[in-house]
Amino acid sequence: MPAQVIVTVDVVLLTLKDERLQVALMKRPQDPFKGELALPGGYVHAEDDADVAAAAYRVLRDKMKLRPPYLEQLGSFSGARRDPRGWSISVCHLALVTPDVIADTHWFPADKLPRLAFDHASLVAAAATRVRNKSSYSALPAYLLPETFTLSELQTIYSQVLGEALEKSSFRRKLRDLDFLEEIPGAFKGGKQRPAQLYRLKGMAVFDRTI
Amino acid sequence: MPAQVIVTVDVVLLTLKDERLQVALMKRPQDPFKGELALPGGYVHAEDDADVAAAAYRVLRDKMKLRPPYLEQLGSFSGARRDPRGWSISVCHLALVTPDVIADTHWFPADKLPRLAFDHASLVAAAATRVRNKSSYSALPAYLLPETFTLSELQTIYSQVLGEALEKSSFRRKLRDLDFLEEIPGAFKGGKQRPAQLYRLKGMAVFDRTI
DNA sequence: AAAATAGTGTCTGTTAGACATTATTAG
DNA sequence: CTAATAATGTCTAACAGACACTATTTT
Incomplete structure (x- = not known):
């Protein structure tokens, strides 16, 4: 022993x-x-x-x-x-x-x-x-937000985690490609201006590149 | 306890x-x-x-x-x-x-x-x-070869590990970009035809994306 | 209407893949 | 010379970043 x-x-x-x-x-x-x-x-x-x-x-x-x-x-x-x-x-x-x-x-x-x-x-x-x-390649930062969030909120979180500014257009294109978000039908978050569509994470949103 | x-x-x-x-x-x-x-x-x-x-x-x-x-x-x-x-x-x-x-x-x-x-x-x-x-993003497969190797040998190893054919030109471009190989001056591996330049891994060739 | 933020479209420089060409050896 | 493999060059389609534009709300 x-x-x-x-x-x-x-x-x-x-x-x-x-x-x-x-x-x-x-x-x-x-x-x-x-x-x-x-x-x-x-x-x-x-x-x-x-x-x-x-x-x-x-x-x-x-x-x-x-x-x-x-x-x-x-x-x-x-x-x-x-x-x-x-x-x-x-x-x-x-x-x-x-x-x-x-x-x-x-x-x-x-x-x-x-x-x-x-x-x-x-x-x-x-x-x-x-x-x-x-x-940089996963939905991880979404777990730093409540269960539902807008794309702008998500972009803010990502850029704070990564420490760099992100381009809105290409950020959204990437999200669409990676396909780990789902739109919540009819749910919006009304700011002081135009309300934004709310999203949530789909099922398995964080793939593990390590194990 | x-x-x-x-x-x-x-x-x-x-x-x-x-x-x-x-x-x-x-x-x-x-x-x-x-x-x-x-x-x-x-x-x-x-x-x-x-x-x-x-x-x-x-x-x-x-x-x-x-x-x-x-x-x-x-x-x-x-x-x-x-x-x-x-x-x-x-x-x-x-x-x-x-x-x-x-x-x-x-x-x-x-x-x-x-x-x-x-x-x-x-x-x-x-x-x-x-x-x-x-x-797919590191020099890891090089450790499956002896300390010195040719680019063709390395490409073979990579394609076997990844399970897909790799294009010679872009493979070499990627190696040049990632910059973890060094040429061994004057060292060649003579096949039956034109001998190939031998390379080895530079210092830290495997970065860890995980820890 | 103006202001503010959401969301989409377009253009362009960069790049990865496909393929062609040149280079160097043996026989 | 031809055969075989090494190494480099070129062309193109796809893509990412930059930026402009449209859409929808409040005041």
Whole structure:
């Protein structure tokens, strides 16, 4: 039998707030790193969790009181030195939510992090990179919006995630080609001017190029 | 303290043989699944392994007597039912080698697998998908060739991995744009006709779109 | 009508694929 | 010379970015 390994999950919960990607961080209530900022995470519970994704959902439910519309596995971070308690492996997950989910969540800009516990700064960096890459060929950013949205809102989100201006015409052409949106018949969002058609995501809108 | 979790690594070791992706499989010498075919893998050794990638390299060294020129983490597969010994997590890795590494390795077509132990069929499928996706925008297939190769050889490998014919002119244009090859001055591979310039991979030739 | 935003159309420079041509070796 | 493969050049159809234009609402 091999020596004991600590098995945890961590979640990089991201949203778009003030035009930038922001990550949910919590003050650790106990050692190690008591009082420091860290990702929501915890031990895998072999008795309760069907798999590591289920453990990630449980952590978010217990610690953040939410169930994100999008969650995927990012990868595993492991080694002897990342946790003072011993050799550990953290299966890191990436989750996306709208910024209004719970008012009392503490959000921090993913690109200007404070000092974090463990190797959590690396996990956030990896997650932000993944979101940006995947956004260029998928519907991922739509999960940063409510279930229904206008094309203009979606374009704003995309350009904020990608950090570049997008051309309206070619953006819409691309959306039409990729074909992961469906029009909601008769539903419009009336601004102060001409109301805009509302859309929602079709069934499987995020293909995985990785697994 | 949480209940015990079994922590292992598995490696999907792939090569290109007979014009198709093939995976290295071994007969399991002991229970569970004694005698059945499985991926090379094993427990993580907290005492020896710096991280899970190191564990994967160790497994390949011990069980296959090789060190692959390419290895990356694919993802973690977990749950209560995938291993009869209990709740387990396997951090799956993907490795590429030339087909001639060791003669006594048993290769099986990745798309026409025999019955495999555990959930290893899923891991092989995930790895094959990843290789094919990543090949469309990276130098990955070059690791299926020796260190030096001609552009024609590389094109053959790419078209076999991607499963489609490739146009010579645009293939070479793409290689020039992506800029991950370097010409080896004065080195040629003389076929029966005009000899071809030899190339090798530049420094970092595989960018990761995922992590 | 003016203002503002939604949505569509058109033009053009770039590029990927198809194909042709030239280059260099062996026999 | 011919055969065979390497390497480069050219032509064209498709596409993405830039921009203009039309459409629909509020005031």
